[in-house]
Amino acid sequence: MTKMLITGARVLTPDALSAPFAEVLVEDGRIAAVLPPGTKVDDAARHDASNRLVIPGLVNGHTHGHGGLGKGVGDKWDLALLLAHAPWINGGRSVADKRLSTTLTAVEMLKKGCTAAFDLAFEPPCPTLDGLDAMAEAYAEVGLRAVLAPMVADLTFFEATPGLVESLPEAHRARAGGMRMASAEEILGVIGAAAKSWSHGGKGIRLGCAPTIPLHGSDAFLTGCRALSAEHGLPMQSHVAESRYQAAGGEIRYGGATLLEHMDRLGLVGPWFSVAHGVWLTQGDLELLAKRGGGLSHNPAANMRLASGLAPVRAAIRAGVTVGIGTDGSSSSDNQNMFEAMRLAAFASRLWEDAEDDDWLGTAETVRLATVGSSKLLGLEGGTIEPGKAADLALLDLAHVNWAPLNDAANQLVWTEDGSAVADVMIGGQWKLRDRKVLGLDEAKLARDAQEAADRLRGVNVEARAWCEELAPHVACHCRALAKGWTRSKRLLRAD
Ligand SMILES: [Zn+2]
Structure with missing residues (x-):
């Protein structure tokens, strides 16, 4: 049976402002019609969704599947400290570990109502075909759509950050300065080969390309990434101006140009x-990004967790940038909860310097950023419940205390819901989560495997961790000094 009628539910309207009773006809993986309650469709299987609110699946505009095994590491870390600790957090992993980490991330997203993600996947020092296939298979097994973008760099954090190696105590300088990523040629070769052999498109997993941080790529490498992206149609994403020390480092490296201007x-x-x-x-960057048709994934949890600051989301929207919302990876934010990401995005918008209430993100607008907006970042056209759109749906239990009583759907999606009322999820017309259980996957075994892997990797990385912990205070000291030296003169304060 390829036709299904979801009956008895409230259905979020495309403007996200209301959720009247309606019936959703799903045919061949797409929404065929949204019908008045009680409409008869003779040849469709009926799915009773009484006391459910049907919303479009949330779309995670930015995450890292490799973070799944790294949730809850680090406390008072800013971004520079997270990068300084990355060698032990991500070190020593087998292909099976990479798949496991991505599975954990995908399962958490699914259980919290997310149906697609832009995943920047890290396999230092160089992506591998086996690793990319394993991570794509993890998404396929859970059933999420994804852009899986190898997160790559041909320079290490130490090579990339102006003055960092020189600032370190003599005892650490040689080791830090001697670390290397794979060569640009080798990395680009793997991505090109992956693009040619990619076999996961039929399952909704698309290959992307993610030069991780502009400072971490030589010009030749960044240009090579773009050439591959153009040749194979790979969506690109990069962490641009995430942290103030990076904005400062960019102006030093690029003769006064901003990071984005240099990439452009x-x-x-x-x-x-x-x-x-x-x-x-x-402000100039936002105008440039809009002019080029580019997008922005706003990831407020990570920006707060890592003390990066608040992103100029309203200014980006006003400039015409396509804006989506993301969680970031589990080693920096740490859950994969798009409801929380929406809530924090709306909250953070109220804290913007000099913000007036027309600058704040409203709740319906925030829902649309996390659905329609993020979809565009992935190159998908979904995000609303309308005829022709993919049947990517999350069904929320209106008997859950989060919805007792139902006063306003959009306000409660953003202010009240925390993912715990998500009961069922459909992706491409197929159920992937039913009654809060992931179909076709043993969640208890997944948890056991995760603990075994984390315990083993903690042992494997013990020496690297000790070294990173010795180094960390020096890294923090240098990067904070870089950030402080950066003037706010080029920084947007408020867009009018
Ligand atoms: Zn990230």
Whole structure:
């Protein structure tokens, strides 16, 4: 049976402002019609969704599947400290560990009402075909759609950050300065080979390309990433101006140009490209991004957790940038909860310097950013419950205390819901979550495997961790000094 009629539910309208009773006809993986209650459709299987609220699946504009095994590491870390600790957080992983980490991330997203994600996947020092296939298979097993973008760099954090190695105590300088990523040629070769052999498109998993942080790529490498993206149609995403020390480092490296201006000079910025975070983008950057048709994934949880700042989301929207919402990875935010991401995005918008209430993100607007907006970042056209759109739906239990009573659907999606009322999820017309259980996957075994892997990897990385912990205070000291030295003169304060 390829036709299903979801009956008895409230259905969120495309403007996200209300949720009247309606019936949703799903046919061949798409929404065929939204019908008045009680409409007869003779040849459709009926699915009783009484006391459910049907919403479009939330779309995660920015995450990292490899973060799944790293949730809850680190406390008072800013972004520079997270990067300084990355060698032990991500070190020593087998292909099975990479798949496991991505499975954990995908399962958490699914259980919390998310149906698609832009995943920047890290396999230092170089992506591998086996690793990319394993991570794509993890998404396929759980059933989420994804852009799986190898997160790559040909320079280490130490090479990339102006003055960092020189600032370290003598005892650490040689080791830090001697670390290397794989060569640009090798990394680009793997991505090109992956693009040619990619076999996961039929399952909704698309290959992308993610030069991780502009400072972490040589010009030749960044240009090479763009060439591959153009040749194979790979969506690109990069962490641009996430942290103030990076904005400062960019101006030093690029002769006064901003990070985004430099990427644009190299041809990276276009409709295929989105910025992750963008906390320290300038007004000029936002206008440039809009002019090129690029996007921005706003990830407020990570920006607060890592003390990066508040992204200029209203200014980006006013400039014409396509804006979505993301969680970021589990080693920096740490859950994969798009309801929380929406809530924090709306909250953070109220704290913007000099913000007036017309600058704040409203609740319906925030829902649309996390559905329609994020979908665009992934190159998907979904995000609303309308004929022709993919049947990617989350069904929320209106008997849950989060919805008792139902006063206003949009306000409660953003202010009240925390993912715990998500009961069922359909992706492409197929149930992937029913009664809060992931179909076709043993969640208890997944939890056991995760604990076994985390315990084993903690042992494998014990020496690397000790070294990172010795180094961390020096990294923090240097990067904070870089940030402080950066003037706010080019920074947007408020867009009018
Ligand atoms: Zn990230």
